[in-house]
């Protein structure tokens with residue numbers, strides 16, 4: 001399988017190149033030349049596979065000859081060994097036809113562990129073969145960073161730089177990143193928003209000299225392999241519904257950068273019988289607005305109770321545009337240029353109606369987030385994290401009658417302890433792993449949103465280690 005950029009210039013890359021590069025050289029995102037379509041027979045055959053076997057089958061469709069069969073089996077087997085659930089992504093019932101997919105049983109208690117663990121094992125394998133060093137830089141709204149630190153700490157041939165928005169993430173998220181004590185990890189608290197962090201990362205990648213000099217790489221959800229690996233749990237969720245045989249299911253996805261939602265769209269394109277991907281946002285509702293009005297316009301970022309979704313530039317939306325514009329990189333480039341110069345663009349009527357075939361959307365206020373957390377705790381004894389509550393809320397509003405919907409549980413409530421405890425007016429149990437972290441020494445550098453400074457840090461520590 002070969003890959004090219006959504007903006008057309010960076011053609012014919014293989015899986016390993018796409019794994020190692022964050023962004024394409026022309027500023028676009030990598031996408032495969034085509035998306036393999038599975039028939040229902042194959043999809044049903046996979047029903048009885050373990051999570052690891054399912055991962056192997058799905059990744060193999062895209063990874064070409066990057067790994068041998070035994071290497072890929074080793075990678076997937078090692079990736080999920082730290083998960084606290086046999087099923088990896090267990091499905092529970094919330095109400096009638098409404099299910100909840102628990103994606104927070106990995107080592108850092110958020111769905112980001114799924115892809116990050118796999119990517120780290122893939123990096124280790126490919127770099128060992130090439131005997132080269134790579135510098136990974138990632139912007140995080142909290143959970144990507146902690147999953148990346150956990151997955152990459154002490155991996156040889158990798159240095160990891162994490163940028164998070166200063167004082168805009170939860171305490172647990174922070175200590176998960178700052179207490180690794182690993183020599184190959186450096187954490188920056190950027191005085192700004194997630195979008196400031198993400199734009200530093202994008203600028204670093206547009207510096208061709210730096211990218212080549214230090215082998216710069218990215219593991220944000222702009223990395224194709226993350227999207228691919230996240231599509232696996234949509235299959236797993238589908239298989240866990242017992243009485244769905246003749247029905248399609250919808251998924252409600254709490255969304256920030258549109259990575260997880262796009263992973264669902266990928267599963268649908270591969271043939272999984274998905275009805276709608278429901279995109280659920282907080283007050284930072286750029287995606288809800290574009291789905292309703294056709295106008296993609298980023299606003300300033302508001303701080304909410306669901307900080308991992310405090311994002312106003314939904315990078316992966318570009319992949320959807322590319323797909324719906326029939327892989328017309330020129331058109332995508334035009335829209336993205338408009339976004340850069342005018343701060344917005346509008347999709348035409350045809351495109352908008354195409355989008356609404358696959359997606360619906362809703363935005364949820366902090367007040368309703370709190371109400372939803374209370375509702376499920378009181379009715380069912382289920383504690384939702386604020387992000388998961390947003391997905392659940394939008395699903396309740398949009399899904400009518402007999403339709404089956406699965407809401408994604410994106411993080412463990414204890415990761416957002418303060419918010420959940422305030423909402424419920426009681427203390428909640430905290431898993432042991434988190435309790436231990438809070439006692440550890442933190443290491444973090446607070447900086448202004450300054451791309452040059454980060455570039456210099458990466459260069460100088462690369463020179464020291466090389």
Ligand SMILES: *Cc1c(COP(=O)(O)O)cnc(C)c1O
Nearest residue numbers: 143256257258259260308410411
């Ligand atoms: C990252 C994250 C999201 C948003 O996911 P995207 O792929 O960026 O849309 C939602 N909830 C939690 C808990 C997250 O960590």
